[in-house]
Amino acid sequence: MNTQPNTQYKPKILLARAIFPQALAKLEETFEVRSNQADRVLSPEELQKELSEVVGALVTGSECIDAKALAHAKDLKVVANISVGYNNFDVPAMTAAGVMATNTPDVLTDTTADFGFALLMATARRITESEHWVRNGHWDKWSIVNNPLGMDLHHSTIGIIGMGRIGQGIAKRALGFGMKVIYHNRSRLSEADEKACHAQYVSKEELLRSADHVILVLPYTAENHHTIGVKEIALMKPTATLVNIARGGIVDDLALAQALKENKIFAAGLDVFEGEPVVNPELLKLSNVVIAPHIASATEKTRRAMVDLAVENLRAALAGKKPPSLINAEAFKT
Ligand code: 8YV
Numbered sequence: 001m002n003t004q005p006n007t008q009y010k011p012k013i014l015l016a017r018a019i020f021p022q023a024l025a026k027l028e029e030t031f032e033v034r035s036n037q038a039d040r041v042l043s044p045e046e047l048q049k050e051l052s053e054v055v056g057a058l059v060t061g062s063e064c065i066d067a068k069a070l071a072h073a074k075d076l077k078v079v080a081n082i083s084v085g086y087n088n089f090d091v092p093a094m095t096a097a098g099v100m101a102t103n104t105p106d107v108l109t110d111t112t113a114d115f116g117f118a119l120l121m122a123t124a125r126r127i128t129e130s131e132h133w134v135r136n137g138h139w140d141k142w143s144i145v146n147n148p149l150g151m152d153l154h155h156s157t158i159g160i161i162g163m164g165r166i167g168q169g170i171a172k173r174a175l176g177f178g179m180k181v182i183y184h185n186r187s188r189l190s191e192a193d194e195k196a197c198h199a200q201y202v203s204k205e206e207l208l209r210s211a212d213h214v215i216l217v218l219p220y221t222a223e224n225h226h227t228i229g230v231k232e233i234a235l236m237k238p239t240a241t242l243v244n245i246a247r248g249g250i251v252d253d254l255a256l257a258q259a260l261k262e263n264k265i266f267a268a269g270l271d272v273f274e275g276e277p278v279v280n281p282e283l284l285k286l287s288n289v290v291i292a293p294h295i296a297s298a299t300e301k302t303r304r305a306m307v308d309l310a311v312e313n314l315r316a317a318l319a320g321k322k323p324p325s326l327i328n329a330e331a332f333k334t
Pocket of ligand 1: 084086
């Protein structure tokens with residue numbers, strides 16, 4: 001019988017947020033894991049200190065990985081985001097520090113597209129507002145006119161801003177509802193992809209003017225901060241809905257709240273907010289906005305797949321292999 005203590009060297013990694021216990025147990029077989037199953041968001045100072053002591057880190061959109069966070073991270077080789085969006089990464093700073101950056105594309109595409117459609121339907125058909133109406137005792141009779149009347153989705157025009165994988169997933173779902181699909185994107189899709197989505201490329205202004213339902217699915221960058229503000233909302237139809245499943249900051253939340261209050265548009269569905277988890281109190285006062293706590297990718301199956309892909313990225317990077325979803329190829333040294 002081997003009575004020797006297990007002296008196998010385990011590289012130290014940071015797991016910045018809580019994950020599924022089985023996934024943590026698996027990680028602990030290979031790594032010394034500085035875990036945070038309490039799920040508290042680390043302060044920038046705590047994050048900087050943690051990163052100075054590890055060779056790899058698994059983080060989420062709540063952890064900002066910039067030059068300050070990396071200031072003392074001399075042994076750090078990889079930061080794997082458990083998220084497809086990576087606006088929490090300063091990629092040039094990571095590359096300059098020789099740190100590989102990875103994300104989790106593909107595994108959440110369908111789940112997120114499903115949710116985009118669910119939020120759109122809830123918004124257009126006033127589902128959460130209706131539920132509150134019933135719970136608050138207002139339903140005393142069936143009525144043709146005196147109950148929450150919504151807007152149709154079927155055979156209307158959906159305008160998708162941001163036509164990546166998730167945007168295309170939403171377009172394909174819209175076809176089942178007989179909707180006309182128009183889109184705006186940094187670059188136009190190939191003819192084959194446009195055909196597969198039956199989608200027509202238009203300018204942002206034309207999209208805002210002609211869509212019955214506008215849905216935002218673009219990545220957040222400094223350039224598209226407040227892509228939707230007072231000016232853009234003014235172009236929309238008074239009967240239109242706006243859905244944001246992309247990132248807070250893409251919409252000027254205060255301008256949107258004001259527009260919804262004045263019924264400049266019909267309703268909004270929001271999964272993401274400027275300064276989340278704090279939601280602008282002006283939005284919270286309104287009944288024509290459906291609010292969700294950033295859950296577009298939140299099914300158990302998909303969250304497990306996101307964790308698994310992030311771990312695969314981390315393991316590859318620490319084994320000297322190219323991670324499957326490497327963002328900054330320049331940081332990969334063979
Ligand atoms: C994440 C998301 O859950 O992947 C994304 O970009 O918005 C969500 O799926 C969130 O960013 C937390 O990391």
